Amino acid sequence: MSVNPEIEAKCREISTNYSACDERSMIDKRLKNRQVSDALLKLKIPQAGFLPDILPINHNNPNPEPLVAPLSTVLFVPKTPSASPSSPPALATPVPAESNIPQTKHWTDLPPPGTIVLLQQPQGQICAVCGDILATRLKVRGVKGIVADGRVRDIVALSELCQPSRSPTGPASSSEGREGFTVWSRGTSTVGTGLAAQAWCVNVPLCVPHNSPIIASSSSSETPSPSLQVQPGDVIVCDEGERGSVVIPLSKLDEVLNLLPGLKEADEKCIKDVESGVEVREAFRRHR
Incomplete structure (x- = not known):
């Protein structure tokens, strides 16, 4: 599977105009990423497309560039099935009966170049x-990034x-992997995957729940929120400046x-009004 050039062009348009990481103006920096979620909220997408509590691990980039790309997916499963039938399910995503990862391949050989890979643990x-x-x-x-609904080390x-x-060591003639790269995770660890998990399927739909704690708890009294249904090929906006992915x-x-x-124009007008002393309710009435 390769990235469709038309989808790639649309990703570039979003990254250029609607993701908060360039220096053109303070208004642009405050508004751009917000509009993507606002648009998804308007379209009644669960969670407005937001992946809560999954954060970028890089804190040293003084001018982070947003990355927008189609998603590929990898589903991990427990290395050893639970011995207790009464244990709460540890996976939000239904697990296919058979793995689709060839025995001769490592899962890192499979996500298509040009995608950002979503890992679920x-x-x-x-x-x-x-x-x-x-x-x-x-x-x-040539994969553009990693977003882990789980831990990295x-x-x-x-x-x-x-x-x-920073470019990884590779063949001198290769130009792959030379562009931006981003890594996000829900948590960290010092322990390798082999302790408890194994990659099971690639490019399958994933269900990312609103509350997806690293430490699972069967005693939580919170009402479960709708899961965000993620399909391979969906587009992810990873904005290190805003520390949010959509x-x-x-x-x-x-x-x-x-x-x-339209959302961007309305918000720019609201901000200008509020900065000039207009009350928020009135600014919203005028422009939203």
């Missing part, structure tokens, strides 16, 4: 599902991979692009 595990060696392999292959090395000037369903991409200019 069983809740309650303390191991990481990705570290510097695996991330380097992905970057060399080798944080210093991963942060170096995310630096604009998933745009591929089926809604054109609708989002149509809404964004």
Whole structure:
């Protein structure tokens, strides 16, 4: 699977105009990422596409560039099935009966270049599902980033991979992996995947719940929120400046692009009014 050039162009349009990381003006910096979620909220997408509590591991980039790309996915499962039938399920995503990862391949060989790979790990595990060696392999292959609904390790090395000037070691003639790269996770670890998890399927739909704690708890009294249904090929906006990532369903991409200019213009007018002393309610009445 390769990235569709038309989808790639739409990703560039969102990154250029609606993601908060350039220096053109303070208004642009405050508004751009917000409109993507506002558009998804208007379209009644669960969670407005937001992946809560999954944060970038890189804190050393003084001018982070947003990355917008189609998603590929990897589902991890427990290495050993639970011995207790009464244990609460640790996976938010239904698990296919058969793995689709060839025995002759490592999962890092499979996400298509040009995508950002979303990894989902069983809740309650303390191991990481990705570290510097695996991330380097992905970057060399042209994958644009990693978003882990779970843990990662080798944080210093991963942060170096995310630096604009940092390229992984690879064939001298290869130009893959030379562009931006980003790593996000819900948590960290010092322990490798082999302790408790194994990659099971690639490019399958994932369900990312609103509350997806690293430490699973069966005693939580919170009412479960709708899961965000993520399909391979959906578009993700990873904005290190705003420390937030948003998933745009591929089926809604054109609708989002149509809404964004109007939302941006309305918010710019609201901010200008509020800065000049207009009350918020009145600014909203005028422009929203």
